[in-house]
Amino acid sequence: MELTDTQDVVIQLNVPGPTLAFRNISYTVTSTRTFLLKGGEEKEILRDVSGIMKPGMNAILGPTGSGKTSLLDVIAGWKDPRGLKGGQIFMDGKEVIDSRFHQCSAYVIQEDILTGTLSVRENLQFSASLRLPQSRNNEAEKKLKVNGVIQELGLQDCADTKIGTEFLRGISGGEKKRCSIGMELITSPSLIFLDEPTTGLDANTANAIMQLLHQLSRKGRTVIFSIHQPRHSIFRLFDHLTLMNKGEIIYAGPAEEATAYFNSIGYQCEPFNNPLDFFLDVISGEILQSESRPKLGECIKMSSCRSSFSDKNPLPAYYHQSSYYEQLQDELQDLQSFESHTQKILSAAKPTYVTSFFHQLYVVSCRNVKNLLRNPQTSIGQVLLGTFFSILVGLIFYQIPDTLPEALQNRVGAFFFLVINQVFGNLSAVELFIHERKLFIHESSRGYYRTSAYFLAKVFSDLVPNRIIPLLLFSSISYFMMGLKPDAGSFFLYVITLGLTNLAAVSMAFLVSASVDTFAVANILIALPFVFMMVFGGFLVNLNSMLSWLAWIKWISIFKYGMDALTINELKGRVFYLNFTSVPGETYMQQQGISYSIWGFWENEVALLCLTLVFLSFAYIQLLRVNRWK
Numbered sequence: 001m002e003l004t005d006t007q008d009v010v011i012q013l014n015v016p017g018p019t020l021a022f023r024n025i026s027y028t029v030t031s032t033r034t035f036l037l038k039g040g041e042e043k044e045i046l047r048d049v050s051g052i053m054k055p056g057m058n059a060i061l062g063p064t065g066s067g068k069t070s071l072l073d074v075i076a077g078w079k080d081p082r083g084l085k086g087g088q089i090f091m092d093g094k095e096v097i098d099s100r101f102h103q104c105s106a107y108v109i110q111e112d113i114l115t116g117t118l119s120v121r122e123n124l125q126f127s128a129s130l131r132l133p134q135s136r137n138n139e140a141e142k143k144l145k146v147n148g149v150i151q152e153l154g155l156q157d158c159a160d161t162k163i164g165t166e167f168l169r170g171i172s173g174g175e176k177k178r179c180s181i182g183m184e185l186i187t188s189p190s191l192i193f194l195d196e197p198t199t200g201l202d203a204n205t206a207n208a209i210m211q212l213l214h215q216l217s218r219k220g221r222t223v224i225f226s227i228h229q230p231r232h233s234i235f236r237l238f239d240h241l242t243l244m245n246k247g248e249i250i251y252a253g254p255a256e257e258a259t260a261y262f263n264s265i266g267y268q269c270e271p272f273n274n275p276l277d278f279f280l281d282v283i284s285g286e287i288l289q290s291e292s293r294p295k296l297g298e299c300i301k302m303s304s305c306r307s308s309f310s311d312k313n314p315l316p317a318y319y320h321q322s323s324y325y326e327q328l329q330d331e332l333q334d335l336q337s338f339e340s341h342t343q344k345i346l347s348a349a350k351p352t353y354v355t356s357f358f359h360q361l362y363v364v365s366c367r368n369v370k371n372l373l374r375n376p377q378t379s380i381g382q383v384l385l386g387t388f389f390s391i392l393v394g395l396i397f398y399q400i401p402d403t404l405p406e407a408l409q410n411r412v413g414a415f416f417f418l419v420i421n422q423v424f425g426n427l428s429a430v431e432l433f434i435h436e437r438k439l440f441i442h443e444s445s446r447g448y449y450r451t452s453a454y455f456l457a458k459v460f461s462d463l464v465p466n467r468i469i470p471l472l473l474f475s476s477i478s479y480f481m482m483g484l485k486p487d488a489g490s491f492f493l494y495v496i497t498l499g500l501t502n503l504a505a506v507s508m509a510f511l512v513s514a515s516v517d518t519f520a521v522a523n524i525l526i527a528l529p530f531v532f533m534m535v536f537g538g539f540l541v542n543l544n545s546m547l548s549w550l551a552w553i554k555w556i557s558i559f560k561y562g563m564d565a566l567t568i569n570e571l572k573g574r575v576f577y578l579n580f581t582s583v584p585g586e587t588y589m590q591q592q593g594i595s596y597s598i599w600g601f602w603e604n605e606v607a608l609l610c611l612t613l614v615f616l617s618f619a620y621i622q623l624l625r626v627n628r629w630k
């Protein structure tokens with residue numbers, strides 16, 4: 001069935017939003033004692049909080065550090081379940097039991113995580129291609145959906161403008177926020193969570209974003225967001241307000257009744273005061289209770305009272321005595337519950353994929369290619385570096401003679417230089433996964449793609465332009481300038497050897513890149529093993545004379561395998577001359593303990609391939625292990 005633009009938008013509007021309820025949620029975090037050791041002090045950041053969020057605008061407000069984001073993360077199912085000490089979450093009266101919760105909800109995080117080199121439309125198309133089922137949505141329908149979202153968010157004017165990177169000025173902050181919301185709206189969620197959607201935006205842009213959310217809520221969606229000190233015009237858009245302080249709720253009810261509630265418990269709001277400033281002043285103690293305040297019942301003294309978290313603060317206790325709390329308890333009584341909650345949140349965190357592995361591989365690869373074409377600095381740098389070093393090595397070792405001692409000294413020296421160049425010249429590979437770590441965590445946890453599809457697409461999009469093409473240039477120039485064995489087979493084996501050396505080093509850099517978050521740590525972790533491998537490569541130290549308990553390191557040295565293979569390829573069958581005496585190349589290899597049989601050569605290539613596969617497998621495992629919880 002063909003869909004028109006308007007029909008598509010109508011489909012998005014008719015989705016009714018669910019009612020989300022949560023009961024007795026308590027959440028604890030454990031501080032980290034040292035750099036690596038966890039297990040310090042336990043801190044309760046949410047204590048026994050309950051609430052009901054219905055279709056409409058549901059705001060969670062409070063001073064900084066009051067637990068707004070934590071509550072949002074927990075009820076959206078994105079907070080690490082190990083910290084959850086109790087509580088249940090219900091959607092439309094039924095306890096949340098599996099990943100369907102994530103499928104029908106969207107979470108817009110505070111930071112805008114988008115691909116900077118792509119335009120707004122391309123980012124939205126990426127989301128649509130991977131998050132809408134292939135069978136039901138063909139490409140034309142997905143395009144219509146993207147157009148519908150662009151229209152709904154008022155992004156028509158900047159639809160084809162790039163998001164922007166550190167080097168490229170892109171769209172404005174407000175447009176970025178709209179685009180981030182659009183990335184989530186693509187799946188037509190009926191429940192939308194937003195963490196501080198107005199932070200970092202100027203007053204007008206913040207207003208526009210909140211108006212947009214208001215419109216979405218009026219189309220039937222349940223919009224739940226945390227917000228920090230909004231202006232009054234924004235406050236008027238709220239339907240339901242949850243006020244938090246130090247991990248506890250001090251008011252949850254209709255937004256327009258909040259001021260009257262605080263007046264009723266003895267806090268007077270001045271006629272022209274912004275209610276939101278008033279609430280925050282009440283929480284911070286700037287506004288004091290009047291003498292004529294109502295008496296707080298016995299609750300605050302009772303041991304069973306739920307508000308012992310901050311005993312000196314009467315606000316939670318007042319709230320627990322209010323009619324709002326009573327009504328909430330009555331509504332929560334009717335909800336069904338099944339099993340322990342922690343397990344359910346855990347199962348909810350597993351993303352479900354609506355597209356096949358190959359489709360994901362194709363879409364992520366296309367994005368990588370666009371990225372590469374629009375941001376080609378690294379690839380150009382690698383090609384220039386490869387060409388420069390190949391000419392340099394060619395000039396230093398130009399047409400190596402067949403007379404000894406230069407014949408051997410220069411050849412072995414050149415091979416050492418070539419291997420060093422392949423290993424250290426590709427250190428840029430450590431940036432592969434670090435650079436996009438946040439994007440990967442964000443997208444993979446939301447079910448855009450499998451880790452395997454992302455991993456393969458990233459690895460190939462790095463290997464082909466940044467490693468293989470520069471390598472082909474490098475080997476062709478250097479081989480013929482140095483005047484090595486003039487036959488095609490030897491040249492081919494030379495290229496294979498340098499390629500495998502390059503691959504092994506790059507794979508090790510990928511492993512480090514997938515394991516750490518920062519370049520500084522990555523550089524240390526990659527430089528150290530490379531230096532060790534270089535020492536045990538057989539050029540700087542004679543490996544036969546080395547202490548036996550240290551010598552084993554040579555078996556994991558990329559340098560040793562690379563140099564041995566290059567040496568066998570060049571010296572085997574070659575004759576050099578010393579004062580009219582001919583000396584076969586094999587003599588040198590015998591002295592060095594290098595096995596130059598056919599298998600002797602290929603075992604080096606196999607070892608390099610094995611190192612590559614091992615490093616790549618561990619890199620993939622490290623990506624799988626990345627913590628996706630908030």
Ligand SMILES: Nc1ncnc2c1ncn2[C@@H]1O[C@H](COP(=O)(O)OP(=O)(O)OP(=O)(O)O)[C@@H](O)[C@H]1O
Pocket residue numbers: 029030031045062063064065066067068069070071226228630
């Ligand atoms: N993973 C964590 N580890 C340690 N402390 C945490 C963790 N998550 C939250 N906290 C602490 O819990 C408290 C509440 O944090 P939360 O981010 O929910 O507050 P917030 O109200 O959203 O604050 P802000 O408006 O500044 O974002 C803070 O004191 C914070 O330091």
